[in-house]
Amino acid sequence: MKPPALAVRLFRRLLPDFSRDAILGDMEETFAQIEMERGVGAARRWYWLETLAALPSFAIHSLQTTQIRRQIVIGNTWNENWFGKQDSRLVAGIGFVLLLPALITVSLALIWFNFGPAIFDLIPGAHALQEWMETGYIQVGSLSFPVGILIMGSLLLTVLVTALAAMKISIERVKASYRFTFTIKPEAWSVVLAILVVLLGIGLDWLIT
Protein backbone atom coordinates (compact mmCIF):
# COMPACT_ATOMS: atom_id res chain seq x y z
CA MET A 1 0.00 0.00 0.00
CA LYS A 2 1.23 3.48 -0.93
CA PRO A 3 0.92 6.67 1.16
CA PRO A 4 -2.03 9.03 0.32
CA ALA A 5 -1.25 10.51 -3.11
CA LEU A 6 -2.63 13.98 -2.30
CA ALA A 7 -0.50 14.29 0.84
CA VAL A 8 2.57 13.19 -1.12
CA ARG A 9 1.84 15.79 -3.81
CA LEU A 10 1.38 18.52 -1.18
CA PHE A 11 4.65 17.57 0.42
CA ARG A 12 6.51 17.36 -2.88
CA ARG A 13 5.43 20.92 -3.76
CA LEU A 14 6.86 22.52 -0.65
CA LEU A 15 9.92 20.47 0.13
CA PRO A 16 13.28 22.03 -0.67
CA ASP A 17 15.09 20.39 -3.61
CA PHE A 18 17.98 19.62 -1.35
CA SER A 19 16.18 17.07 0.82
CA ARG A 20 12.98 16.24 -1.10
CA ASP A 21 13.86 12.63 -1.90
CA ALA A 22 15.34 11.94 1.52
CA ILE A 23 12.24 13.28 3.33
CA LEU A 24 9.74 11.48 1.08
CA GLY A 25 11.79 8.31 1.52
CA ASP A 26 11.82 8.68 5.32
CA MET A 27 8.06 9.24 5.29
CA GLU A 28 7.44 6.19 3.12
CA GLU A 29 9.68 4.03 5.29
CA THR A 30 7.75 5.04 8.43
CA PHE A 31 4.45 4.60 6.60
CA ALA A 32 5.41 0.99 5.75
CA GLN A 33 6.48 0.35 9.35
CA ILE A 34 3.20 1.69 10.83
CA GLU A 35 1.18 -0.18 8.22
CA MET A 36 2.87 -3.42 9.27
CA GLU A 37 2.35 -2.78 13.01
CA ARG A 38 -1.07 -1.09 13.16
CA GLY A 39 -2.70 -1.39 9.73
CA VAL A 40 -3.16 0.76 6.68
CA GLY A 41 -5.73 3.12 8.25
CA ALA A 42 -3.38 4.09 11.06
CA ALA A 43 -0.53 4.52 8.56
CA ARG A 44 -2.62 6.83 6.36
CA ARG A 45 -3.76 8.85 9.38
CA TRP A 46 -0.15 9.20 10.53
CA TYR A 47 0.96 10.32 7.06
CA TRP A 48 -1.70 13.05 6.90
CA LEU A 49 -1.00 14.28 10.43
CA GLU A 50 2.74 14.38 9.76
CA THR A 51 2.14 16.24 6.49
CA LEU A 52 -0.09 18.83 8.17
CA ALA A 53 2.39 19.23 11.04
CA ALA A 54 5.36 19.75 8.73
CA LEU A 55 3.83 21.86 5.95
CA PRO A 56 3.73 25.22 7.82
CA SER A 57 7.39 25.01 8.78
CA PHE A 58 8.42 24.09 5.24
CA ALA A 59 6.21 26.86 3.81
CA ILE A 60 7.83 29.45 6.10
CA HIS A 61 11.27 28.06 5.34
CA SER A 62 10.56 28.26 1.62
CA LEU A 63 9.46 31.92 1.95
CA GLN A 64 12.52 32.80 4.03
CA THR A 65 14.98 31.25 1.59
CA THR A 66 13.23 32.88 -1.40
CA GLN A 67 13.40 36.26 0.35
CA ILE A 68 17.07 35.82 1.14
CA ARG A 69 17.85 34.85 -2.46
CA ARG A 70 15.88 37.87 -3.71
CA GLN A 71 17.74 40.23 -1.39
CA ILE A 72 21.08 38.85 -2.52
CA VAL A 73 20.10 39.37 -6.18
CA ILE A 74 18.93 42.95 -5.54
CA GLY A 75 21.94 43.62 -3.32
CA ASN A 76 24.37 42.44 -5.99
CA THR A 77 22.71 44.62 -8.58
CA TRP A 78 22.84 47.57 -6.20
CA ASN A 79 26.51 47.06 -5.63
CA GLU A 80 27.35 46.52 -9.28
CA ASN A 81 25.47 49.33 -10.90
CA TRP A 82 22.75 51.79 -9.92
CA PHE A 83 20.97 51.09 -13.20
CA GLY A 84 21.62 47.36 -13.16
CA LYS A 85 19.58 44.53 -14.65
CA GLN A 86 17.07 44.50 -11.78
CA ASP A 87 16.23 48.19 -12.18
CA SER A 88 16.00 47.91 -15.95
CA ARG A 89 13.40 45.16 -15.62
CA LEU A 90 11.52 47.17 -12.99
CA VAL A 91 11.52 50.33 -15.12
CA ALA A 92 10.35 48.34 -18.16
CA GLY A 93 7.43 46.92 -16.14
CA ILE A 94 6.46 50.34 -14.82
CA GLY A 95 6.75 51.82 -18.32
CA PHE A 96 4.26 49.26 -19.58
CA VAL A 97 1.80 50.11 -16.81
CA LEU A 98 2.19 53.83 -17.48
CA LEU A 99 1.73 53.53 -21.23
CA LEU A 100 -2.08 53.56 -21.34
CA PRO A 101 -2.80 56.49 -18.95
CA ALA A 102 0.06 58.41 -20.58
CA LEU A 103 -1.41 57.91 -24.06
CA ILE A 104 -4.88 58.94 -22.85
CA THR A 105 -3.47 62.06 -21.17
CA VAL A 106 -1.44 63.12 -24.20
CA SER A 107 -4.26 62.60 -26.70
CA LEU A 108 -6.84 64.34 -24.51
CA ALA A 109 -4.43 67.22 -23.86
CA LEU A 110 -3.85 67.58 -27.60
CA ILE A 111 -7.61 67.78 -28.14
CA TRP A 112 -8.02 70.21 -25.23
CA PHE A 113 -5.40 72.54 -26.69
CA ASN A 114 -7.10 72.49 -30.09
CA PHE A 115 -4.61 70.18 -31.72
CA GLY A 116 -7.53 67.82 -32.14
CA PRO A 117 -8.68 68.99 -35.58
CA ALA A 118 -5.19 68.58 -37.01
CA ILE A 119 -4.98 65.03 -35.72
CA PHE A 120 -8.46 64.06 -36.81
CA ASP A 121 -7.82 65.40 -40.30
CA LEU A 122 -5.26 62.66 -40.63
CA ILE A 123 -7.75 59.95 -39.65
CA PRO A 124 -10.38 59.19 -42.31
CA GLY A 125 -13.94 59.26 -41.01
CA ALA A 126 -12.99 60.92 -37.72
CA HIS A 127 -14.85 64.17 -38.37
CA ALA A 128 -17.81 63.23 -36.23
CA LEU A 129 -15.44 62.74 -33.34
CA GLN A 130 -13.80 66.04 -34.19
CA GLU A 131 -17.13 67.83 -33.87
CA TRP A 132 -17.65 66.42 -30.44
CA MET A 133 -14.19 67.51 -29.44
CA GLU A 134 -14.68 71.06 -30.61
CA THR A 135 -17.65 71.52 -28.31
CA GLY A 136 -15.50 70.46 -25.36
CA TYR A 137 -17.70 67.49 -24.58
CA ILE A 138 -17.43 63.80 -25.38
CA GLN A 139 -20.77 62.23 -26.01
CA VAL A 140 -21.22 58.63 -24.99
CA GLY A 141 -24.81 57.59 -25.69
CA SER A 142 -27.02 60.05 -23.83
CA LEU A 143 -24.21 61.07 -21.49
CA SER A 144 -21.74 63.86 -22.17
CA PHE A 145 -18.43 64.32 -20.36
CA PRO A 146 -16.41 67.54 -20.31
CA VAL A 147 -13.01 66.78 -21.83
CA GLY A 148 -11.25 68.70 -19.03
CA ILE A 149 -12.49 66.28 -16.37
CA LEU A 150 -11.21 63.33 -18.38
CA ILE A 151 -7.82 64.99 -18.79
CA MET A 152 -7.63 65.69 -15.07
CA GLY A 153 -8.70 62.14 -14.28
CA SER A 154 -6.12 60.50 -16.52
CA LEU A 155 -3.49 62.99 -15.39
CA LEU A 156 -4.16 62.12 -11.75
CA LEU A 157 -4.00 58.44 -12.60
CA THR A 158 -0.67 58.94 -14.34
CA VAL A 159 0.71 60.94 -11.41
CA LEU A 160 -0.53 58.32 -8.95
CA VAL A 161 0.95 55.39 -10.88
CA THR A 162 4.23 57.30 -11.34
CA ALA A 163 4.41 58.16 -7.64
CA LEU A 164 3.69 54.57 -6.62
CA ALA A 165 6.29 53.30 -9.09
CA ALA A 166 8.85 55.79 -7.79
CA MET A 167 8.10 54.65 -4.23
CA LYS A 168 8.52 51.03 -5.27
CA ILE A 169 11.89 51.76 -6.88
CA SER A 170 13.03 53.77 -3.84
CA ILE A 171 11.92 51.06 -1.42
CA GLU A 172 13.63 48.34 -3.47
CA ARG A 173 16.82 50.38 -3.56
CA VAL A 174 16.82 51.15 0.14
CA LYS A 175 16.00 47.51 0.92
CA ALA A 176 18.92 46.50 -1.29
CA SER A 177 21.27 48.36 1.01
CA TYR A 178 22.26 45.76 3.60
CA ARG A 179 22.42 48.42 6.28
CA PHE A 180 18.63 48.89 6.09
CA THR A 181 17.60 45.41 5.06
CA PHE A 182 18.10 44.01 8.51
CA THR A 183 17.00 47.00 10.58
CA ILE A 184 13.72 48.04 8.91
CA LYS A 185 10.98 45.45 8.79
CA PRO A 186 8.49 45.17 5.88
CA GLU A 187 5.67 46.29 8.21
CA ALA A 188 7.53 49.55 8.82
CA TRP A 189 7.80 50.10 5.08
CA SER A 190 4.04 49.72 4.75
CA VAL A 191 3.60 52.52 7.28
CA VAL A 192 6.09 54.72 5.40
CA LEU A 193 4.23 54.00 2.15
CA ALA A 194 0.86 54.82 3.74
CA ILE A 195 2.22 58.15 5.08
CA LEU A 196 3.64 59.03 1.65
CA VAL A 197 0.32 58.24 -0.06
CA VAL A 198 -1.56 60.43 2.43
CA LEU A 199 0.97 63.25 1.90
CA LEU A 200 0.58 62.88 -1.88
CA GLY A 201 -3.20 63.10 -1.52
CA ILE A 202 -2.92 66.25 0.62
CA GLY A 203 -0.48 67.76 -1.87
CA LEU A 204 -2.72 67.05 -4.87
CA ASP A 205 -5.73 68.39 -3.03
CA TRP A 206 -3.82 71.58 -2.20
CA LEU A 207 -2.66 71.95 -5.82
CA ILE A 208 -6.13 71.47 -7.27
CA THR A 209 -7.98 73.72 -4.83
Added chain:
Amino acid sequence: MKILSRTEETILLAVRALEPEAYGLAIGAHLKKVTGKSWSVGSIYIPLERLEQRGLLASHEGESSPQRGGRSKRFFKLSLKGLEALMEAKRLQDALWAAVAKKGFSLG
Protein backbone atom coordinates in the same frame (compact mmCIF):
# COMPACT_ATOMS: atom_id res chain seq x y z
CA MET B 1 31.80 31.95 15.64
CA LYS B 2 28.00 32.27 15.80
CA ILE B 3 26.51 30.70 18.95
CA LEU B 4 24.41 27.63 18.20
CA SER B 5 20.71 27.73 18.99
CA ARG B 6 19.32 25.06 21.30
CA THR B 7 17.75 23.19 18.36
CA GLU B 8 20.94 23.35 16.31
CA GLU B 9 22.97 22.06 19.23
CA THR B 10 20.48 19.22 19.80
CA ILE B 11 20.52 18.21 16.13
CA LEU B 12 24.33 18.32 15.94
CA LEU B 13 24.59 16.17 19.08
CA ALA B 14 22.11 13.65 17.64
CA VAL B 15 24.05 13.46 14.37
CA ARG B 16 27.30 12.95 16.26
CA ALA B 17 25.74 10.23 18.40
CA LEU B 18 24.40 8.34 15.37
CA GLU B 19 27.33 8.70 12.96
CA PRO B 20 27.78 7.10 10.46
CA GLU B 21 24.08 6.10 10.37
CA ALA B 22 22.67 9.58 10.96
CA TYR B 23 19.77 10.10 8.56
CA GLY B 24 16.45 11.91 9.10
CA LEU B 25 14.42 9.01 10.47
CA ALA B 26 17.16 7.76 12.78
CA ILE B 27 17.74 11.30 14.09
CA GLY B 28 13.99 11.68 14.77
CA ALA B 29 13.84 8.35 16.61
CA HIS B 30 16.92 9.23 18.68
CA LEU B 31 15.51 12.63 19.62
CA LYS B 32 12.16 11.07 20.59
CA LYS B 33 13.95 8.59 22.81
CA VAL B 34 16.06 11.26 24.52
CA THR B 35 13.53 14.11 24.81
CA GLY B 36 10.33 12.06 25.07
CA LYS B 37 8.71 14.20 22.35
CA SER B 38 7.91 13.56 18.70
CA TRP B 39 9.85 15.67 16.19
CA SER B 40 8.21 16.41 12.83
CA VAL B 41 10.26 15.99 9.66
CA GLY B 42 10.28 19.78 9.25
CA SER B 43 11.79 20.33 12.68
CA ILE B 44 14.60 17.93 11.80
CA TYR B 45 15.33 18.61 8.14
CA ILE B 46 15.13 22.43 8.20
CA PRO B 47 17.90 22.77 10.84
CA LEU B 48 19.85 20.02 9.06
CA GLU B 49 19.75 22.00 5.81
CA ARG B 50 20.69 25.24 7.59
CA LEU B 51 23.58 23.57 9.39
CA GLU B 52 24.87 22.08 6.15
CA GLN B 53 24.68 25.47 4.43
CA ARG B 54 26.76 26.92 7.27
CA GLY B 55 29.34 24.22 6.78
CA LEU B 56 28.77 22.55 10.16
CA LEU B 57 27.46 19.35 8.57
CA ALA B 58 28.25 17.37 5.46
CA SER B 59 25.94 14.88 3.79
CA HIS B 60 25.93 12.17 1.19
CA GLU B 61 23.25 10.02 -0.42
CA GLY B 62 23.03 6.34 0.42
CA GLU B 63 21.56 3.45 -1.54
CA SER B 64 17.90 3.54 -2.51
CA SER B 65 15.55 0.81 -1.27
CA PRO B 66 12.09 -0.47 -2.31
CA GLN B 67 10.86 0.09 1.27
CA ARG B 68 11.48 3.81 0.73
CA GLY B 69 9.75 3.90 -2.67
CA GLY B 70 13.10 3.74 -4.43
CA ARG B 71 14.35 6.85 -2.67
CA SER B 72 17.75 7.04 -1.06
CA LYS B 73 18.65 8.06 2.47
CA ARG B 74 20.70 11.19 3.12
CA PHE B 75 23.36 10.55 5.72
CA PHE B 76 24.80 13.43 7.73
CA LYS B 77 28.08 13.81 9.56
CA LEU B 78 29.76 16.60 11.47
CA SER B 79 32.44 18.65 9.74
CA LEU B 80 35.44 19.98 11.62
CA LYS B 81 33.66 23.31 11.87
CA GLY B 82 30.60 21.56 13.33
CA LEU B 83 32.72 19.77 15.90
CA GLU B 84 34.34 23.06 16.90
CA ALA B 85 30.91 24.70 17.18
CA LEU B 86 29.74 21.90 19.49
CA MET B 87 32.86 22.21 21.65
CA GLU B 88 32.31 25.96 21.91
CA ALA B 89 28.66 25.39 22.86
CA LYS B 90 29.74 22.97 25.57
CA ARG B 91 32.34 25.42 26.87
CA LEU B 92 29.67 28.12 27.08
CA GLN B 93 27.19 25.81 28.80
CA ASP B 94 29.80 24.70 31.32
CA ALA B 95 30.78 28.28 32.10
CA LEU B 96 27.14 29.34 32.54
CA TRP B 97 26.28 26.32 34.71
CA ALA B 98 29.43 26.76 36.80
CA ALA B 99 28.41 30.33 37.58
CA VAL B 100 24.95 29.17 38.66
CA ALA B 101 26.26 26.17 40.60
CA LYS B 102 28.12 28.51 42.99
CA LYS B 103 24.83 30.14 43.92
CA GLY B 104 22.85 26.92 44.15
CA PHE B 105 19.19 26.54 43.25
CA SER B 106 17.42 27.48 46.46
CA LEU B 107 15.10 30.48 46.19
CA GLY B 108 15.54 33.47 48.47
